[in-house]
Structure formats: C-alpha cells, structure tokens
Amino acid sequence: MAYRYSDKKYLIQYDLCIELFKSFDLKVHDVVPIRNVYMVSTNKGEKILKKVEYTIEELNYIYDLLSYIRNRFPRVVNFSKNNNGDICTIWKGNMYCIIDVVDGTECNFNNPVELSIASKALGQLHEASEGFKTDLKSKYTNGNLLNTFKRRIQEMEFFKNIVAIHEKKTEFDEIFVQNADYYIDEIKDSIDMLDKAGYYKLCSEDDKVVICHNDLAYHNILINNGEAYFIDFDYAVIDIKVYDLCNFINKVIKNFAFDIDKAKLIIDNYCITNTLSERELKVLNAMLNFPHDFYTISRDYYTKRKEWDENVFLDRMKKKSGYKEDRKEFLENFNRNICSKK
Known part of the structure; x- marks a missing residue:
C-alpha cells in the first residue's frame, strides 16, 4: 500500500529497536510501513506498531472504551500488553503500543x-x-x-x-x-x-x-x-x-x-x-x-x-x-x- 509524504516524515521518527519489541515479548521477522504505522510480522502473528502522540490518559480512555464495546460487539481493534501488563511502552521518550492486526479488506464505499x-x-x-x-x-x-x-x-x-x-x-x-x-x-x-x-x-x-x-x-x-x-x-x-x-x-x-x-x-x-x-x-x-x-x-x-x-x-x-x-x-x-x- 502506498503511503504519503507526510506519513514518511512521521515514520522516520519511529525507533525500530529490537529491545522495544522485546518489551512486548515479540520476535520480529519483518517490518513494513503502512500509512503512519508499521505492520510487524512476529512470532505471535501480524501486529501493528504505533507511536502514540497523545497522553497516557487518552490512551487509557481508548483502551477502556474498546473494552466496554467489546463486551457486546467484539469486532473492534485490540491492544497487546507488554511484559509489565501495560498497553504501552515508553521508549526513548516516546510512547509505543502494539495492536493486534484485524484481518479483512478496506471497505469499498462504491460496493x-x-x-x-x-x-x-x-x-x-x-x-x-x-x-x-x-x-x-x-x-x-x-x-x-x-x-x-x-x-x-x-x-x-x-x-x-x-x-x-x-x-x-x-x-x-x-x-x-x-x-x-x-x-x-x-x-x-x-x-x-x-x-x-x-x-x-x-x-x-x-x-x-x-x-x-x-x-x-x-x-x-x-x-x-x-x-x-x-x-x-x-x-x-x-x-x-x-x-x-x-x-x-x-x-x-x-x-x-x-x-x-x-x-x-x-x-x-x-x-x-x-x-x-x-x-x-x-x-x-x-x-x-x-x-x-x-x-x-x-x-x-x-x-x-x-x-x-x-x-x-x-x-x-x-x-x-x-x-x-x-x-x-x-x-x-x-x-x-x-x-x-x-
């Protein structure tokens, strides 16, 4: 999938260090940029690496609302927790999270x-x-x-x-x-x-x-x-x-x-x-x-x-x-x- 120049400028700010992935207990086989995130092939399947630009309170808000929705509607994205049981890892001053990949194709509004x-x-x-x-x-x-x-x-x-x-x-x-x-x-x-x-x-x-x-x-x-x-x-x-x-x-x-x-x-x-x-x-x-x-x-x-x-x-x-x-x-x-x- 093609990604935009603005996404490229954002993606170069990521730190793709192996130690970051180890904090989520992941072994990485491949990394591919998609829009402003990375698709990561790991020993635990396909994941998304996302650098979060908002506060931990806002991230917890998203996690809480997804957990609430999932009780009655399971078809929403889910976070993977790190080795400490947290939904994000602070790495070199930036906050990263790992998200489970949802299988499917992008919705075709013309269909x-x-x-x-x-x-x-x-x-x-x-x-x-x-x-x-x-x-x-x-x-x-x-x-x-x-x-x-x-x-x-x-x-x-x-x-x-x-x-x-x-x-x-x-x-x-x-x-x-x-x-x-x-x-x-x-x-x-x-x-x-x-x-x-x-x-x-x-x-x-x-x-x-x-x-x-x-x-x-x-x-x-x-x-x-x-x-x-x-x-x-x-x-x-x-x-x-x-x-x-x-x-x-x-x-x-x-x-x-x-x-x-x-x-x-x-x-x-x-x-x-x-x-x-x-x-x-x-x-x-x-x-x-x-x-x-x-x-x-x-x-x-x-x-x-x-x-x-x-x-x-x-x-x-x-x-x-x-x-x-x-x-x-x-x-x-x-x-x-x-x-x-x-």
Whole structure:
C-alpha cells in the first residue's frame, strides 16, 4: 500500500529497536510501513506498531472504551500488553503500543453490499457503546455543536479579513472570497435547523448518546467474511449517534457526486440494527447542511495546518467548491425524501 509524504516524515521518527519489541515479548521477522504505522510480522502473528502522540490518559480512555464495546460487539481493534501488563511502552521518550492486526479488506464505499454491512455494524457498535462514561471531560462533545458552528462563522469572517488585507491575492483567495458568504449563510442555516429540531433536548436523552468513532473513513472499516470490523479509535468522542452518522455519510458521498441513494442505503441499514427518531433525522439534516469540506480546506490554508504546496491547496479548493450544485441537490433530496418520510 502506498503511503504519503507526510506519513514518511512521521515514520522516520519511529525507533525500530529490537529491545522495544522485546518489551512486548515479540520476535520480529519483518517490518513494513503502512500509512503512519508499521505492520510487524512476529512470532505471535501480524501486529501493528504505533507511536502514540497523545497522553497516557487518552490512551487509557481508548483502551477502556474498546473494552466496554467489546463486551457486546467484539469486532473492534485490540491492544497487546507488554511484559509489565501495560498497553504501552515508553521508549526513548516516546510512547509505543502494539495492536493486534484485524484481518479483512478496506471497505469499498462504491460496493453497496459492503456499505450495507458497514452501516449495520455501525448501528451495533453504537448500541454496544451506550452508557460508557469517562473522566476525560474533553471527550464529551455532546451538546457543543451550536457553539461550535457559531465559532466557525467567526473563523470564516476572520479568513475573509485575512484575504482583504492581502495586496496580491492568490487564486485560492479568489475562490474563497467568491464562495465564503454562501457557505457562511449555510452555517447560519445549520444553527437555525439545529435549534428548531430540538438539538439540546436530543443531547439530554441517554439512549441517543454513544461512543462515536469520529473517523469513519474506508480504511478504518475492514470487511471480512461478510462482517465489518472497526479500527483506529484515536478520534473517538462521546456524542449523539447522528454525529457519527454525519461523519460517515459525508465521507461516503463526497466521492460519489453526493449520491442521495448512498445516504439512504446507510440510514436504512443502520436502522436494521439500531433506531433513528424523527428528531434525530432532523438534527442529522442540520449537521449535513454544515459545509464541512469548504470550511476545512479554508481553515487548513489560512491557519497553515497542513504542510501542502500551494497547488495542492488550490486543487482541493477547486474540487470542494466545484461540487456546490451537487451538494445543494443532495441536501434538498435529503430533506424531502428522508427527513419527511419519518
């Protein structure tokens, strides 16, 4: 599998010392880079070596939530413990963990069978995670969305001010300025929709609050023998079910011309193993209305979050701003054909 330049820069920071693997009682036969981790062939089978960039408290949070989920839904990633019974080893100032490899192929979002399998499994994952609690308050994002959207408007206005003071505007600046007000209005609409849908009331209902994976990309869902397995819970938070569903739908539809049938397939199959109320669908509609892609590429460009070349930013901005009409049609269809059907 190919890996990106940014991954290469990250991977060279790993220390692949034999003593590190010995701390997990592993004998290594081969090591292969995959994205920002290493696949390791050992005397105990295939493993993943991962250098952890967050705190031990956050790592324990991930371990605890996976243990909680596994009681009712076993198809999630698992950690291997080291010789001291810990889930990580501190090695030369860095924290490493070993993760069991999950057999399977990355979910093909273009395949309706695999997308259906993943959607049903997500419903099971959410059901299994109901009731989980943590002391890490930062992982509770439930109820934050209205304030988050209001901050996003302020950020977009700030980006407009940055462009305004540029004497020599880039092509990216020009595209941003042409579209910024349109998408700011969409964020305002999302706020209004959330408020009318009873967002805060929904957030107060315990059976609607779950562990959200929060990064449901195709490579984090593996398909094996007709079942879906979920890996990489680094971004997991505690929020309402439709927060995760929004994340999933957005990742699927943006590469398929905002196909409403894919969103319908996801929701229909999710509801085979879980439930969605009318209020949840209205809140989901408001979440989908938020222009995530346009906001994200603008933020990354003007706050320099990504070390990309200008041409990379420009190409991505052209792509994201170019599907405005497809996205508009999708949102209209979602509101008319999915929300109104419940």
